[in-house]
Amino acid sequence: xxxxxxxxxxxxxxxRIVTNDELAQRLTKTSDEWIYTHTGIKARHVAAPDxxxxxxxxxxAQRALENAGITADELxxxxxxxxxxxxxxxxxxxxxxxxxLGATNASAFDMSAACCGFIYNLEIAKNFYYKPDFRKPIxxxxxxxxxxxxxxxxxxTCILFGDGAGAVVLVPSEEGPxxxxxxxxxxxxxCGKYLLLEGGCRSADSLNHPQAHILQMAGTQVFxxxxxxxxxxxxxxxxxxxxxxxxxxxxxxxxxxxRIIQSAGKRLGLENEDKFYIxxxxxxxxxxxxxxxxxxxxxxxxxxxRGDKLLIAGFGAGLTYGGNYLIW
Ligand code: UT7
Numbered sequence: 001x002x003x004x005x006x007x008x009x010x011x012x013x014x015x016r017i018v019t020n021d022e023l024a025q026r027l028t029k030t031s032d033e034w035i036y037t038h039t040g041i042k043a044r045h046v047a048a049p050d051x052x053x054x055x056x057x058x059x060x061a062q063r064a065l066e067n068a069g070i071t072a073d074e075l076x077x078x079x080x081x082x083x084x085x086x087x088x089x090x091x092x093x094x095x096x097x098x099x100x101l102g103a104t105n106a107s108a109f110d111m112s113a114a115c116c117g118f119i120y121n122l123e124i125a126k127n128f129y130y131k132p133d134f135r136k137p138i139x140x141x142x143x144x145x146x147x148x149x150x151x152x153x154x155x156x157t158c159i160l161f162g163d164g165a166g167a168v169v170l171v172p173s174e175e176g177p178x179x180x181x182x183x184x185x186x187x188x189x190x191c192g193k194y195l196l197l198e199g200g201c202r203s204a205d206s207l208n209h210p211q212a213h214i215l216q217m218a219g220t221q222v223f224x225x226x227x228x229x230x231x232x233x234x235x236x237x238x239x240x241x242x243x244x245x246x247x248x249x250x251x252x253x254x255x256x257x258x259r260i261i262q263s264a265g266k267r268l269g270l271e272n273e274d275k276f277y278i279x280x281x282x283x284x285x286x287x288x289x290x291x292x293x294x295x296x297x298x299x300x301x302x303x304x305x306r307g308d309k310l311l312i313a314g315f316g317a318g319l320t321y322g323g324n325y326l327i328w
Contacts, residue, residue, distance in 0.1 A: 002129040005178030006328070007137065008068025008169040011296035012059040013045040013162075013283065023159060030155040040258020044162030044284035047145045052086045054096040056165035057143035060292075061097055064139065064167035067299070072101040075169075076136025078108040079125055081117025081288040083197075083317070084145045085110065097141060105136070114195070115254050115316025116185075117288035118142040118166070122324050123183035125170050141167040142288040149197060151214045160256065162284035166292025177307045182241055182325040184233055187318050191225060194218040195317035222319070223260060229321035230254075230264035233313040237325045247309050248275065249328075250298070254314035255280040255290040264313075277303070287316065304328045 020032035020042055035041055047056065057080060065072060078101075080094040094108035113120040118140065125138045143165035150158040173179060199212030206212075230253055238248070245268075253261050258273075258280055265273050277294055286293060291312055298304050308328040315321040 003173040003179035004126050004129055004170050005173035005176070006168045006295070006326070007070065007171045008064045008066070009167070009292065009296040009299040010060045010063025010065070010067055011164065011166045011293045012056045012063070013164045013293070014047045014051055014056065016046045016048060017043050018046050019043045020159070027153065027155045027158075030159060035159045038259065039160060040278070040280050041159065041284045042281050044147070045164055046147045047163040051145070053082045053084050053143040053145055053165070054086045054093045054100070056145070056163065057082075057093060057097055057141045057167065058100050060143065060165035060167040061101060061139055061141050063296075064169050065101075068137070068169035068171070070137050070169055072103040073105055074137055075103045075106040075139050076134060077125070077128065077138045078103060078106050079121045079138065079140050080110045081112050081121055081142045082110065082144055083112060083114055083287055084149055093143065094141070103139070106139070112288070113316070113320045114318050115256070115287045115290065116314045116318070116320040116322050118291045119183070119312060119314050119322045119324055120185055122180050123185060126180045129172055135172055138170045139167060140170065140292070141165065142292050144287040144289045146285070146287050149213055149215050156219055157215055157217050160285045162286050164283060164286040164289045164293050166289045166296055168292055168295060177327045179327050180324055181327055182237055183322065184236055185322040187320045188225070189318065191221065191319040192317070194221045194225070194319060197317075223257065225319055226256060226260045226315045227263045227267065229315040230260070230313045231267040233321060233323035234264075234268055234311055237311055237323055241325055243309065243325075245270070245275065248311055249308035250310055251276050252291055252294050252310060252312045253278075254316065255283060255294065256285045
């Protein structure tokens with residue numbers, strides 16, 4: 001069995017920042033005060049009109065490769081998660097990146113599980129190292145332009161989302177404690193209607209659906225699901241790996257809403273939210289990119305030490321949920 005470690009991280013957030021106050025000027029039914037007290041969000045980054053998932057993913061990937069000290073031609077594989085691909089869906093974002101990075105030796109595929117895409121992809125990538133002849137670095141990218149999939153007149157959804165990309169480079173870890181020790185991957189397809197994006201090929205008329213490409217969200221149902229999901233993921237990963245809360249350096253939750261994290265923390269018996277790493281205030285919900293963006297922020301901010309035990313917990317459309325137990 002091979003251990004793997006994250007050798008490098010990278011991220012990219014678009015230059016343009018849209019504050020709650022700016023949103024409130026456009027949407028009469030909301031205010032900075034409402035958004036902040038109900039979500040913990042103050043601002044979000046919004047991609048420029050010509051910025052795509054691949055363009056943002058490219059910068060995040062280049063930064064991760066540089067951080068890892070690895071060149072693109074050394075990569076054996078590129079895995080991308082995105083709910084907002086450049087095309088619908090081909091050519092794949094992973095293939096665009098393979099070309100633009102010059103990763104001539106890498107295979108490439110997109111594997112999406114909505115906001116859980118990065119969580120799922122860490123486990124999928126790790127499993128390739130069970131093949132004794134596969135030792136090359138794997139690039140995992142999560143990149144999302146969610147602001148193009150929301151109705152900017154709907155005060156209930158558009159306030160939550162932002163754009164951005166995160167990336168990590170995985171390598172086999174022959175020595176030291178680092179590893180993706182355990183992963184939990186779950187889905188509850190019966191709740192799929194709570195986060196719905198029409199505009200697919202479901203029927204001959206689907207492409208012209210009146211709500212095509214506009215996220216429809218049952219916020220309260222997702223909110224309740226999310227709290228239980230974080231609690232279940234953290235509890236299960238701790239139990240399965242004989243961890244106490246004192247063993248865990250940080251919990252990295254999907255950054256969707258501060259109140260979800262706060263409520264999950266209460267259920268986990270945490271006195272405050274210090275155990276969680278939270279950046280939702282300035283980044284908002286960037287779907288599957290949210291967790292690698294956090295990892296990069298923590299890594300570059302000197303907040304991660306070799307051997308730190310980290311729990312990742314996420315949830316999202318599908319509905320999917322899950323998490324990883326990493327030793328940094
Ligand atoms: O990656 C997963 C993505 N999705 C999520 O994580 C969503 C999870 N859900 C949530 O974060 C919360 O449900 C929201 C923040 C979206 C909404 O908060 P809520 O407390 O569940 O509000 P609600 O939808 O139950 O609406 C309650 C009231 C309504 O007013 P009335 O009908 O009672 O008069 C809404 O119109 O709050 C109103 N409201 C707002 N008011 C001002 C909802 N959104 C807003 C808003 N500004 N942005």
